[in-house]
Amino acid sequence: MLVSILHRITGSGLSVVGLAVLTWWLWALADGPDAYQDFAGHAQSWYGLVVLVGLTWAFWQHLLSGIRHLVMDIGAGFELRINKLFAVLTIAGGLFLTALTWFLIMGVNQ
Amino acid sequence: MSAQDLSTPLGRVRALGSAHHGGGHWLRERLTSAALLLLGTWFLASLVLLPALDHKTVADWLKSPSGAVPMALFVIIAFIHAIDGLKVVVDDYVHDAGNNAFLNGLILFAGIGAAALALFSLARVAFGAGA
Numbered sequence: 001m002l003v004s005i006l007h008r009i010t011g012s013g014l015s016v017v018g019l020a021v022l023t024w025w026l027w028a029l030a031d032g033p034d035a036y037q038d039f040a041g042h043a044q045s046w047y048g049l050v051v052l053v054g055l056t057w058a059f060w061q062h063l064l065s066g067i068r069h070l071v072m073d074i075g076a077g078f079e080l081r082i083n084k085l086f087a088v089l090t091i092a093g094g095l096f097l098t099a100l101t102w103f104l105i106m107g108v109n110q
Numbered sequence: 111m112s113a114q115d116l117s118t119p120l121g122r123v124r125a126l127g128s129a130h131h132g133g134g135h136w137l138r139e140r141l142t143s144a145a146l147l148l149l150g151t152w153f154l155a156s157l158v159l160l161p162a163l164d165h166k167t168v169a170d171w172l173k174s175p176s177g178a179v180p181m182a183l184f185v186i187i188a189f190i191h192a193i194d195g196l197k198v199v200v201d202d203y204v205h206d207a208g209n210n211a212f213l214n215g216l217i218l219f220a221g222i223g224a225a226a227l228a229l230f231s232l233a234r235v236a237f238g239a240g241a
Contacts, residue, residue, distance in 0.1 A: 008199055015192035019221075022185070023228040029168060030234035036165040059150060066143050073140065104158045 003087040007065040010058035018055050056101050061094035129201045135194060142191040149184040169235050178236040182229060189225040193218055 028039035042048045068086050071077045077086055115122075125131055156177070160167055171177040196217045204210045 011192075011195045012199055015196050015221075019188060019192055019224060019228075022188070023224045023231070026185075026228045026231035026235070029165065029172070030231035033165040036168075040163075056154070059154065063147060063150065067147070070140065070143065101154060101158060 003065050003068065003090055006061055006091075007069065010062040010065075013058045014055065014062060017051065018058065021051065021055065053098065053102060057094060057098040060097040060101075061090065064090035064093045064097075129197070135197070139191065139194045139198070142187050142194065145183070145187050146191055149180060149187060152180055153184050172232065172235045173238065178232065181232055185225060185228045185232065189221050189228075193221040196221075 025039060028035040043052060065087075068077070068090055071086070072083075077083055124133075129135070156171070157163065160171060172181055197214055200210060200213045200217065204213055
């Protein structure tokens with residue numbers, strides 16, 4: 001239940017905020033180094049990092065719970081115990097992959 | 111169901127969902143999700159694997175076909191999936207026909223508009239005008 005609602009919330013967030021940031025990023029990249037620097041300044045500020053880390057988490061959470069929904073679409077995984085285990089795994093996996101992604105990005109930037 | 115009802119099970123349930131149609135929409139949502147499984151992971155992995163994220167490094171990456179083509183696919187399919195997904199949420203929670211049509215129309219227009227902007231920007235980078 002929680003994971004299913006999270007799937008909708010993260011999907012809506014990625015659609016609205018994620019695609020807006022993606023479009024802004026590509027626009028700034030095309031506009032030149034000055035516009036890109038402006039974007040990077042916002043991206044590296046505390047609020048920018050909150051948004052980007054949030055989007056990263058939303059991406060991995062949505063991807064994993066999406067896989068769970070695809071499995072359930074083919075009629076598998078409805079046994080209560082397995083279903084619950086899979087749901088818990090999407091949350092743990094989403095947090096782990098978010099931490100891993102940012103650990104690697106920070107490593108690149110330093 | 112009476113004994114005289116010769117319609118198929120599919121025929122009896124068609125158009126009864128919250129959108130009143132949508133088998134194709136349902137399938138497209140799943141097919142685009144499978145594509146994004148690859149493209150989205152490719153996108154994040156590429157950002158992580160680039161030696162730096164400054165303007166020149168990122169622009170050079172998106173000038174190469176191996177960067178520009180998957181990026182174009184990612185943008186197109188992500189927007190289709192987003193428009194499809196938001197429609198499901200709107201159809202489930204906004205039942206007034208007028209508000210529903212207005213919101214879905216807004217999402218469609220904004221989504222296609224932003225997608226055009228993103229693809230135009232990517233083309234400028236890929237073809238070198240934005241250096």
